[in-house]
Structures are given as C-alpha cells and as structure tokens.
Amino acid sequence: xxxxxxxxxxxxxxxxxAALILASLLRPLxxxxxxxxxxxxxxxxxxVVATMRTGVLAVADAVSGYYAAGTQNARLRREVEIARIxxxxxxxxxxxxxxxxxxxxxxxxxxxxxxxxxxxxxTAASVRRFGFIGVGADQGVEPGMAVRxxxxxxxxxxETGRDSARVLLLTDTESAVPVRLVTGEGTAMAQGRGDSLxxxxxxxxxxxxxxxxxxxxxxxxGGYFTPGIAVAIVETVTDDGALARVISDPxxxxxxxxxxxFKPEAxxxxxxxxxxxxxx
Amino acid sequence: MERAEPSVRRIPSRGAIERRHSVAxxxxxxxxxxxxxxxxxxxxxxxxxxxxPPTGFLLFLSWRLVRPGLLPVWSGLPLGLVDDLYSGQPFGxxxxxxxxxxxxxxxxxxxxxxxxxxxxWLVAAIVLxxxxxxxxxxxxxxLRPPLLVAMVPQLVLTILAVPVTARLVSFLDRLRLRRWRxx
Numbered sequence: 001x002x003x004x005x006x007x008x009x010x011x012x013x014x015x016x017x018a019a020l021i022l023a024s025l026l027r028p029l030x031x032x033x034x035x036x037x038x039x040x041x042x043x044x045x046x047x048v049v050a051t052m053r054t055g056v057l058a059v060a061d062a063v064s065g066y067y068a069a070g071t072q073n074a075r076l077r078r079e080v081e082i083a084r085i086x087x088x089x090x091x092x093x094x095x096x097x098x099x100x101x102x103x104x105x106x107x108x109x110x111x112x113x114x115x116x117x118x119x120x121x122x123t124a125a126s127v128r129r130f131g132f133i134g135v136g137a138d139q140g141v142e143p144g145m146a147v148r149x150x151x152x153x154x155x156x157x158x159e160t161g162r163d164s165a166r167v168l169l170l171t172d173t174e175s176a177v178p179v180r181l182v183t184g185e186g187t188a189m190a191q192g193r194g195d196s197l198x199x200x201x202x203x204x205x206x207x208x209x210x211x212x213x214x215x216x217x218x219x220x221x222g223g224y225f226t227p228g229i230a231v232a233i234v235e236t237v238t239d240d241g242a243l244a245r246v247i248s249d250p251x252x253x254x255x256x257x258x259x260x261x262f263k264p265e266a267x268x269x270x271x272x273x274x275x276x277x278x279x280x
Numbered sequence: 281m282e283r284a285e286p287s288v289r290r291i292p293s294r295g296a297i298e299r300r301h302s303v304a305x306x307x308x309x310x311x312x313x314x315x316x317x318x319x320x321x322x323x324x325x326x327x328x329x330x331x332x333p334p335t336g337f338l339l340f341l342s343w344r345l346v347r348p349g350l351l352p353v354w355s356g357l358p359l360g361l362v363d364d365l366y367s368g369q370p371f372g373x374x375x376x377x378x379x380x381x382x383x384x385x386x387x388x389x390x391x392x393x394x395x396x397x398x399x400x401w402l403v404a405a406i407v408l409x410x411x412x413x414x415x416x417x418x419x420x421x422x423l424r425p426p427l428l429v430a431m432v433p434q435l436v437l438t439i440l441a442v443p444v445t446a447r448l449v450s451f452l453d454r455l456r457l458r459r460w461r462x463x
Contacts, residue, residue, distance in 0.1 A: 013357035020372025038365035123368025194427035196328030
C-alpha cells in the first residue's frame with residue numbers, strides 16, 4: 001500500500017468515526033448488538049476474573065479481621081445481645097403487620113428475581129458508568145430491569161447480549177431514579193453526577209426536610225423499579241435537595257440479582273410518551 | 281586464524297543461531313496486544329469514577345512512539361473499532377480519535393524528527409489530555425463541574441502510565457522478534 005493510500009484511509013477512518021459518533025449519540029442503542037456479541041465473547045474471561053476478585057477481597061477481609069479480632073469480638077457480643085432483643089420485638093411487629101395486612105386483604109408483591117449472577121466488570125476507563133453482569137437475553141433479562149445487590153439498587157439493564165448485559169449504574173450522569181424517603185415524607189429524583197455522589201432533587205419544593213443520614217429507597221414511580229429498594233444515603237444537604245452516597249457498592253458484593261420490571265405496562269406507556277421528547 | 285567477529289558472537293541466547301523469528305508472530309503481536317489492552321478496563325469494577333487509564337489507546341500510542349512505522353498509519357480504524365466495542369464510549373469515538381492521533385503524530389514527527397523519551401512523553405501527555413477531554417465531551421454524559429473534577433485522577437494516572445506502557449512495548453517488541461523457529 002502506498003503512503004498516500006494509507007493517509008487517505010486514515011482520514012476516511014477519522015471521518016467515518018465522526019459519523020458513527022453522531023449516529024450513536026442520536027441513537028445510543030444502534031450498536032447494542034455488536035457490543036453484546038463482544039461482551040459475550042470475553043465473558044468466560046471476565047467471569048474468572050470476577051471469581052478471583054471475590055477471592056482476593058475475602059483474603060483481605062480475613063487479614064484485616066485478624067488484627068481487629070479481640071475488640072471486635074467484645075463489641076459483637078454486646079451487639080448480638082441487643083439484636084436478640086430487637087429481633088423479638090420485630091417478630092411481634094411482624095405478626096401484627098401480617099394480621100393487619102390480612103385485615104385489609106393486601107397481598108405481598110415482592111416478585112422473585114429473574115436471575116442471580118456476578119458483576120463481571122465495568123467500563124472503568126470511560127466517563128460513562130456502565131457495568132457488565134453475567135446473564136443476558138438467554139436467561140430472560142430485558143432492558144429496563146432493575147439490578148440490585150443484597151444492600152441496595154445498583155442500576156438498570158441497558159442492553160443485553162446473549163449471556164451478558166450492560167447495566168447503567170446509578171452514578172452515571174444519565175441515570176435518574178425516582179426515590180422517596182424511607183420515612184415516607186418527600187419524593188425526589190436521584191441523579192448521577194459522574195463522580196461518586198448522587199444528586200437528590202426533591203419534587204415538592206418548599207422547606208427542605210432532609211438531614212444528613214437520611215436514607216432514600218425506590219418509590220416505584222415510573223414503573224421500572226420495585227418500591228422499597230435502598231438507593232442512597234444523604235451526605236450533605238443542599239438548597240434544593242441533597243448530595244447522597246450510593247448504598248450498594250458492587251465492587252465489594254459478590255452477587256447481584258436482576259429483578260423483573262415492576263409494572264411493565266406503566267413503564268412501556270411512559271416510554272412511549274417520553275420517546276418523542278428524547279428524539280428532539 | 282582470525283577470531284569471529286565479536287558482534288556476531290555476542291548475539292544473545294541459547295541456540296539463537298540457526299533460528300529465526302516467526303513472521304506471523306512479529307506481525308500479530310502489536311495488533312493483538314492493543315486489542316487485549318482494550319479489554320483490560322472492563323475487568324475492573326469502578327462504579328464511582330473513571331479510574332483506569334484507557335489502556336488500549338495507551339498501548340496503541342506507545343507502539344507508535346516506541347516503534348514508529350510498525351503499525352500502519354491507518355491502523356486506528358480497525359483497532360479503534362475493537363476498542364469501541366468495550367470502552368463504553370459512543371461507538372465511533374475510538375475509530376475517530378485513534379485515526380486523528382495517528383495523523384497528529386505523523387505531523388509532529390515531521391516537525392521534530394529527532395527524538396528522546398522525554399519528548400515522546402510530552403507528546404503523549406498532550407495527546408492523552410486531548411483524548412480524555414474529547415472523550416468526556418463526546419461521551420453522551422451530561423457535563424457538569426463534578427464530572428470535570430472526577431476526571432482528574434484518571435488523567436494523572438494515565439500520563440504517569442506512559443513510561444510503563446513504553447517499557448511494556450519494548451518488552452513485547454523483543455518478544456516479537458525472538459528467534460525461535462528453526463531456519
């Protein structure tokens with residue numbers, strides 16, 4: 001190949017790249033299939049690394065645990081005693097709760113998870129915060145489903161491959177989750193900032209009732225997320241809401257669960273309403 | 281009788297005489313190493329900040345700076361395409377930016393034909409700052425001040441990683457030309 005052809009090809013490549021960027025910014029899911037195949041292709045490798053990562057964390061925990069064993073033991077003893085008492089109280093509350101529920105004929109609506117898997121990776125070099133999980137369309141995972149750890153919400157499935165899926169994490173700037181205070185007063189949107197914090201924007205403006213340490217859970221608005229999954233804990237209060245820290249950290253939790261869409265009809269109806277707006 | 285030419289006798293390693301390198305390996309190593317490096321960031325879980333240097337681009341850049349002419353000038357197109365599949369950036373970003381980087385480095389080389397590692401590092405740092413900056417602007421993320429702050433650690437790490445990847449490239453280059461096939 002002559003020198004000139006090489007340069008010409010490079011310029012063509014740059015222009016082609018620019019065109020592709022434009023296309024994928026306008027339609028983010030345009031290349032989802034290609035990405036899905038690519039992620040599937042390396043999922044054996046990423047799976048192994050995920051297992052190793054958990055192993056390393058366990059060893060680190062064991063080592064640090066050894067140093068603090070004595071004081072921790074004493075502290076835990078006290079805590080267990082208190083916890084036993086609280087547990088008994090909780091048992092009483094639970095039975096009362098069940099009785100009241102049966103009184104008003106309310107059914108538990110906690111759906112079982114679609115799949116349980118490991119977090120196998122993330123786009124660690126990009127500004128965008130995507131994660132990869134080890135299940136995909138073959139296991140019944142669909143875009144829009146919530147992904148959670150034992151501690152709380154992690155994000156939402158964005159694209160699926162056959163055996164892997166790409167998750168939009170809460171910390172991404174495009175992520176917005178409808179949330180409410182655990183205590184029930186005040187609904188808000190939790191929006192990613194691109195650094196480690198979420199921005200909580202209260203929907204009812206007025207006196208800001210938030211204080212440091214308040215916990216937000218999913219409200220179920222929008223139909224995607226089951227209500228009551230822990231999302232974030234307030235760190236600093238601002239004028240129109242707060243800055244909050246994400247509760248679930250996938251880097252330290254082994255397994256994640258994919259949950260079905262809470263109200264599929266509501267979610268798809270909303271998506272149709274929003275689609276023309278997003279296209280502008 | 282004259283002794284053999286010293287430089288000939290100093291050719292290293294066990295039985296390298298009568299052996300030659302494999303053309304396939306010599307050709308493939310740069311390409312495969314860049315592809316592998318593109319996949320590395322996906323193995324790390326970083327939920328809070330972009331923290332890992334863009335290893336694919338770093339290695340690509342290092343091959344270009346350490347062994348100019350080995351990767352053809354148009355190689356940004358195919359290698360960028362692979363990187364785009366894993367990077368999380370909008371598809372096409374690496375195709376464009378890697379191609380542009382190749383063109384920029386050609387121009388720089390024409391203007392400053394002499395070279396030293398410090399010079400290479402400086403050039404790489406400028407290219408990397410532009411690359412990460414453009415990556416942020418074109419990522420589709422909503423641009424706010426916190427995002428800018430969040431970029432800083434990755435930028436620093438990336439620039440500091442240049443000597444490491446340059447070393448890695450020269451190691452891979454030795455590996456590439458290792459004479460292991462019987463002549």
